[in-house]
Structures are given as structure tokens and as C-alpha cells.
Amino acid sequence: MNNHMQKYYIFIGGQKDLSILELQALLKEEIFALSEDILWVETETDMLKLQDRLGGTIKIAKELAVVPFESIEGFLIDYVIEKNPERKKITLGMNIHPEKYMKELFPTYSSLKQNVPFSVRWCQMKKNISSLVTFDQIMSKEVSCEFNIFCFSGVDYILTETISCQSPKSYALRDYEKPARDGKVGMLPPKLAQMLINISDNSPYVWDSFCGTGTLVFEAMLMGKTVLGSDYSVDMVKASLQNISFLRKKFSDVDFKEEDIFFHDVTEKEEIPYNIISEGYLGEALQDMPNYEQLEKTDEELSALYKQAFSHFYASGIKQVTLCVPLYYIEEKNEIMKKTLASIQKSGYNLRDLFGNNEPVIYSRPHQKVFRQICIFDRRDTK
Template sequence: MIQSVCILGRQPVLGLAELESLYGPLVQATAHGVAGIGLPADAIDFARLGGSTKLATILATVTSSNQKQIEKALLGIVRSPAFLLPKSGKFHLGLSSIGVDMSPAKLNALGLTLKKVIRTRHDGSVRTVPNTTPELSTAQVFHSHLANENGAELLLINTGQQTIIARTVAVQDIDSYTLRDRARPKRDARVGMLPPKLAQTIINLAVGSNPGQTPLTILDPFCGTGVVLQEALLMGYNVYGTDLEPRMIAYSQANLEWLSAQNLKLEHETWKIEVGDATTHRWEPRPTFIAGETYLGRPFTEVPDRATLEQTVSDVNAILTKFLRNIRPQLTPGTRLCLAMPAWQTRPNTFRRLPLLDSLEKIGYNRVEFERVSSDRLLYYREDQIVARELLVLTVK
């Protein structure tokens, strides 16, 4: 029985795979863009999730999508002492509909009805956050403080069989993500700009539900400016990064020193960064997990001609195959990896993938299969983006 729900991000398949990786069979696809979890919200480490925008506790279920029944259930919820309110001060209320047939105007009217009931229980003022769309954005929830004791976002989620009513208890800290992405002292658009949220997802897919023995070390063999290393440090792991280019090592070092100055809690985590060609390097000590964005090849702003594309695919495939062969004997059987590799979008939602994906077992790896999503759908891209990132989750044979 699910106790909590996560609202998934722009590419919900990645968020669902991330949750399944961490919480296994307790996770289910509840509605489009929504995952249900058989755990209380306080047992879910929301801050580490890159693919979920909100976390909510289930308050009630209604056995239909009938608006009158939903309104009756909502009135019962806000009247109950179990619906916690602050002792004084301003209280903000918001409503979001996911799959429930309620217009923004209807949600706004319903919000005013609930506001009147809440005012009978609360000494301070009560304000509603107006809907211009059925679902409030992450920014609205974050900046209106709807996920803490001074506010509430009530989610109405149509699962097809019933309507879930849930209260948001956590929302992505968009200010923190912006700081970790744009305020770092060293950035380089030429080597790609890995978003911190995607780095989190890559790490979570690498770690899985069995974190292994302490101390835990995550290796990024293509560390670039250190985004994966940064996010792994924030999760409490020791990190080890290598890169072919000395300039990238200097950038990673500067960025991690900056991060350490921002976060006192990093005192007990350690990092090691060194120049290394991933196709020949020997990593010592042996890492616990491998997570990173590999070499993506040439950047393209438009679909290249066939010959150029095939040459690029061949070059990248050779480098990454050599890397996988090099690192394989340095890892213990069962070691888990998540590597972002390139896939080229030749037509809308049609991709040219690396040939090495068909020979993973021959070079000593098994591809991790998921129950809730297909492993070949773990693609991160924008509609107009030629070079997508395919997240490859592997274990060493």
C-alpha cells in the first residue's frame, strides 16, 4: 500500500527508474508523471532525488473523480486536527490537479471554500495561491512556502480507479540547484553542462538500493568540471575523479573547494582528483560505484550528414568500448555503474545508439533491467537536441 507520492520531473521515466533503483518494489507508477511509494514521506531522502519535483504524504483516497465527492473529502481533511496548522502568522494554501478534471477557475473557487474552513481553526491570516494552470509549478510551491509548516499544497491525483488527496511535504530547492549550477567558479560550455539534477539521478542509478560497505567511494572517470563529484559529496560519499585534460582537473578542484566553503557538512567527506586517460588509467583505491557522463563526441546543432554521424558514432564507440574493457578487471563482480553515453536524435524521438550496447555481455557487463520502465528508454534530451544522453546502468559480471 502506497503511503507517499513523488511528482516526477520533465522526463518521468528517469525519475521512476531513479526511485525504483533506490526503493525497489515499494515503488509503482501511480499516474502519468506520478510515482507511489510504500514508505512514509519521512523515510524518503527527497533531497538526493534529481528526477522528482515534489514529495507528498497521502491523506485520503476518493473512489471516483466526482468533484463533489472530492470537495467533501477535502473539507473533512482541513477540518480535522490531523491537518496541521501553525499556531499563528500567515498560512498559504494551494491546490494542484493532476489528471482530475478541474479547471483553474474551479480550483480557485475550491481554494476559497477551504480557506473559510481553515480560518475557523487558525488565528492568523489565510491566503490562497491562485491557479493559472491545474498544477502549481515547483517555483510557486517553493516560493510560497507551501511545503512547510506555514503552508499546504493539496494534490488531487487521478489514478484511473480513484483520486488520491496528498499534502506536499517537500519540493525541489530551486535556489540551491541554481547556486550549484551557475555560481560555481569554473564552468565550461564546450565540454557540456551537466545539470546537477541529472547528476543526482546518475548517482542514484549507480548506487541502487544496496549501498555496500563503508567507506563508500564514487568514481567519475570523465569528471570534467566536477558536477557528479559535487553532488556525490553532498550525498555523503567520498569521491574520486579523473579526466584526460589537466584543465578539467584544475576546474574540478576549484569547484569542490568552493563547494566545501559553502557547506560545512562536507568536513568528513574526501575527494581525490587526478589526470587520467579513462582508456588506460589504473584507479587506486578501488571505487564502490561508478557514475559519470562519458565522452559525448562532437556537439551538433543540427542533424549531421550520414557520413559525419557514422564517423562520430564509430569514434565514440571505440573510445568507450576501450574504457569499459580497461576498467572491467579493476572492479569486483557485482559493482554497479551508471554512465551517461551519447545517443543521436536523427528524427523526433528516433535515436542512433552506440553499437557497444549490443556487446556488453561479451566485454563483461550485464545491463540492469527495471520493473517499472524499460532500460532502453532512459534518455535525457530536449526536443531540439541532437546529442541526447542515454543512461546506461550496468553491473560487472
């Protein structure tokens, strides 16, 4: 923890609701929206240390100053000079939000370059730096800085410096470069796995009862949690073990024992009192976009599966289950698995209203046939 409050600006990705839930779960302070995809918070928490854990946060910037337009150039010149006392060549980037102010702020590029006593290289001028790869290139230089300038009030300008961003290389390693992948059973993205873990109550013990290729198990291990993974498919258990063994060589601080990944059918009782966090079963892979007939078929299948599974979870004393339940987008409407959700709640668990509006929290990506409804089920004292 820092010993003082710092204002941070948080750039979130396409999963807005889930990204906000994740931040609310990890920060005690209230979070505010600056724009559709930029939030801000004033906190003592060291946000730099938090970045690698956040699946929904693309990058984080710290506030430097709030100034009128005529003070921007002078402030940035002084800041860059102070940041570079050895007068080495510096690489800079700058983003303007909203972009309509880009034209009036464009002279800042040349002014800053001309008024500092060392060489300046601007990375990408005339447009915002949207690529994390480009940001990585900036920050890989010996001396570098990326500024973000916000003017949503039309009066004052908020000057910020980027302190961290997601690592495309690290996510690629934990996703596309794993040796065991299986598109037929679906592949949980590491960022979604992180968000599922983060929005769940902060239990140090996690059981992924549908571990698949081991994505969520490994992400929980990276967070330092004690983790168990199981699956009803022997092939998936083998895939998890293969992937985690591969990733442990890249991330040496992960604590893992092979016996922590095991075969188990969730319709059979297992005395493990850990909180469950899992993608769950999303139904059979679809060749085409879903229809109402497919919705009814999948809902019936999952209802029967989870009726048994949650009855066993309840008997084992499991207090919380975080799960993805499939959601179909049919005829321009989100269609939830009503029977499945009802079956789970009859088994002794309440579906948490995550935003207090009785609306489902959805994870979706372009061209997906099946969306995911993000659910947290809390155990009742009595069924």
C-alpha cells in the same frame, strides 16, 4: 525509518523512465502510476529525507484521506484548523488533478476562507501551482500548507499535502552559479548526476573517470560517498577543483581532499577498484543536428576509446560502470552507438537491460543535439 506505512504521491519530471528507475533503486516497495507524471508508493521510508537526493522527483505529497466529493470541504476545514492551533495567518495553495475538476472544486477556496477562525491567504487560484518558486514562497511563510487533490477514478477524491520539493536555489548554485563552466565539453546537469548515482548499485565508493567540471563528484560527496574524480584534461581537473572548493563553502558537511581529483587518461591502467559512475565522453561538440556520417565518426572514435578503457577497468576488477553513451536522433529515429556498445561488451562487461524490454533508457532535453543513453555495464566473471 518511520514505524508505520505511509502512502506518498510522487511528482516526476520530464525524464520519466530515469525517474522511475531511480525510485525503484532506492525503495524496496513496488511503485505504481497514478497518472503520466504522478506515481504513488506505500512505504516506511521517510520520503522527506529522501527528497534532496532525488534528481527526477519534483515534489512529494503524503496522503491525508480518500473521501467522496461532498466531504472534501469539511475535511480540509478541520485539517487547516488543527494545523494552526495558534490561529495565525495561514498561506495555502491547492492543486487539482486532472484540472478538469478545477471548476467544481473552486467553491472550496472561498468556503475554507470563510469557515476558519483566522486569516487565510490563497496563493494562486483558478490554476495549479506549477512553479517550484511559487511553492517555495508558500512554504517560506510561518504557517502554510499546499494541498493536492486527485480524482482519476471519477468517484473518490484523494486528498494530499505536499511535504517537500526540489530547491531551485540549491540546483542553481550547483549548476549555473559555479565559477568554472565549459559549454564546449558539455555540462552534466546536477539532477542527471544524482540519477546516475542513484540507479547504480549502492556502492559507498565512486570513481568518476571523466569528471569534467566536477558535477558528479560533488553530488556523490553530498550523498556521503567516498569519491575520486579524474580527467584526461588538466584544464578539467583544475575546473573540478575550483568548483568543488567553491561549493564546499556553501555545503560545509562535504568531505573533500584535493588529491582525490587527479589527471588520468582512461586508456592507461589505474588500479582503482571503485565502481565507475560518469557522464563519459559524448564526442566532439556538434554545430548542427547530427547526421549518419557524424554518427559513424563518433561511434568509431568511442569504440576505440572504450575498448582500451574497459579492458583496463576489467583488469582492475571494477565490477560496474554506469555511463552516458551519446545517442543521435536522426530522421525521427533514435540511433544508438552500436560499435561502441559492442566494443564494451567484448571487453568483459554486459549491458544491463534496465527495463527488461531491450529498449534504451534516454535522457534528453528540448533542442539538444545529442541525447544520452543511460547504460549500466556489469562485469562478467570471464571475458
